[in-house]
Amino acid sequence: MESPTDLLFRALADPTRRALFERLCLEGEQTVGRLTAGAGISQPAVSKHLGVLRQAGLVLDRHEGRQTHYSAQQRALAPLVDWTGRMNRFWEARFDDLEDLLKRMDQ
């Protein structure tokens, strides 16, 4: 009963998880071992976080031999962008109204 958007926001709520996702975005695909190295937490903790990110659609996993490579799925951020857009539209609308008002006052 949890919407994809809920999953997204919740997945990104944790700073450690966000840091993992950021690394995958900026540095590209990486193995669990490599991610664990720079994470400051245990390997199982990293695996759990990656599981949450995967369930939220934020990362993809690719198995190769005995290691798993994770990569960012940036499209998954779309709902977040849409949402912020919807929340800002009204701000923009009000801003436009204000601009209109100022223009009319100017004439």
Next chain:
Amino acid sequence: MESPTDLLFRALADPTRRALFERLCLEGEQTVGRLTAGAGISQPAVSKHLGVLRQAGLVLDRHEGRQTHYSAQQRALAPLVDWTGRMNRFWEARFDDLEDLLKRMDQ
């Protein structure tokens, strides 16, 4: 030791809290009582959520007599927009690279 961005993401992680913020964005300033009416939870719960939103900078409160009016502070979403932008830049860059590649192949 919690960064403003951390506060933001955490505040928006809860669907009830997000719903409150959405209402304030779309319907404008409202009292606690009015927000409580449509929230499906108790008034103290709503007050606590509003407290979290306020600490994250997402809402402002205005006291008038015995009631408190809350309003959305949409600018507070800026860090979130910036963050998604940074995460997507690389996707765009790669996309551009791909476009370039395709163009070069086309010639």
Next chain:
DNA sequence: ATTTCTCATAACCATCTGGTTATAAATATG
């Protein structure tokens, strides 16, 4: 075949979270 390496899962635990009811504080009203 045995051992080693890499990752995921299980079991567990302390803390955080989101809700509740009860109550206090401040303002309006009779």
Next chain:
DNA sequence: CATATTTATAACCAGATGGTTATGAGAAAT
């Protein structure tokens, strides 16, 4: 003044969360 209304806070509780260690499963290496 006494009472009612509105919001915030306190105290509490069940369940979620993020971490740990131990272990299992599969692939590679010796």
